[in-house]
Amino acid sequence: MLAPVTSATAAASVGAVPQDRLMDRADDDVAMTEMVETPGGPWKGIVRSVDGRGSDGSRGLPPVSSMTVSGPDGADLTFGPLINEKAVPAAVHVLGVPDPMNFGFCPICGSTENLTREHVPQRDLGGTVMTYTCKPCNNGLGSRIEEELRHWFDDAIFDVRFSGGDVPGKRRSPRILLRTDTEGRVGMILDVGRTDPNLDAMLTSGTGEIRYRIPNPRVWRMAALKHAYLGACLALGEVPNTELAAAVRGVLVASRDGDRGELPPEIGLTSGLRVAQSHQPAHGPTIVLATLVDAEGGVLDWGLSFAGTLFVSWPLDVELLQQAIDRFGAPDPAA
Ligand SMILES: [Zn+2]
DSSP states (O other): OOOSSEEEEEEOOBSOOOHHHHHSOOGGGSEEEEEEEOTTSOOOOEEEEEESTTTSSOOSSOSOSEEEEEOTTSOEEEEESOOOTTOOOEEEEEEEOOOOOOOSSOTTTOOOSSEEEEEESOGGGTOEEEEEEEHIIIIIHHHHHHHHHHHHHTTEEEEEEEEETTEEEEEEEOOEEEEEETTSOEEEEEESSOOOTTHHHHHHTSEEEEEEEOOOHHHHHHHHHHHHHHHHHHHHTSOOOSHHHHHHHHHHHHHHHSOTTOOOOOOHHHHTOOEEEOOSOSOSOSEEEEEEEETTSOEEEEEEEETTTEEEEOOSOHHHHHHHHHHHTOOOTTO
């Protein structure tokens, strides 16, 4: 199937974004400028196969998860997910499967007005309607933080501008998906979207400058906290009233109500969370109370697995975790 997801301008770029910056970054690193070399111009080819979100209506994968492109010389170039050297193989062990639930009020801010259907996790990541939140918490908070979680999830850089060659000024491109080819090289794949007609000329000039932003951990981790908090409420079958739960609600509401462009608060509640992705299409129940186990079966973490695509640590009190585990009568995973 041909890709609706990419123009296949697989610019075989030298010196793309170092991977560790995508995984583990300081906040002031989010806006960057780098030289980009494209000897001979962007690498272009015919998409032979592509696997990803939207190519067949599937969700839970990045828009391009893997892709094979045939170049003008007939040779194939195959890209897979961006390789993260720090990644540890892990599996999810199911402790319980929470049902969707309407609490009758917004579990984030407590409002009883304008309750709307809330996807947990967000739809792109394979979420389905699991609960109801008020409109500001659903749409307002969602649009402020969930887009950046999507960029993180997709290994994308965004707000991209190129300059170079004889073309004056900076020219916008769609966001760029970073992928690793079979030889371990990082390639840049332009996502769908409006591309400046001069971009080709710029890249063909051989060298230029690229400015872009990388997903800010303060933002995308807040979205992960939102999903984990709602998942925890569903696993508990109630909205808990501990100090920690109130603190989580407080930072989510503060992120919702802050000035546009203002970063969510930097807090231990989000930086301490383990957020992991599976690079699998959405599968299984939408929310699972789970342990994350390593290859030897040792428990790495307790938390919530979402649609088989995303894992986030349990965001609330340990006592509440035990209460949720007991609710499902799961055997002690450590036993
Ligand atoms: Zn609300």
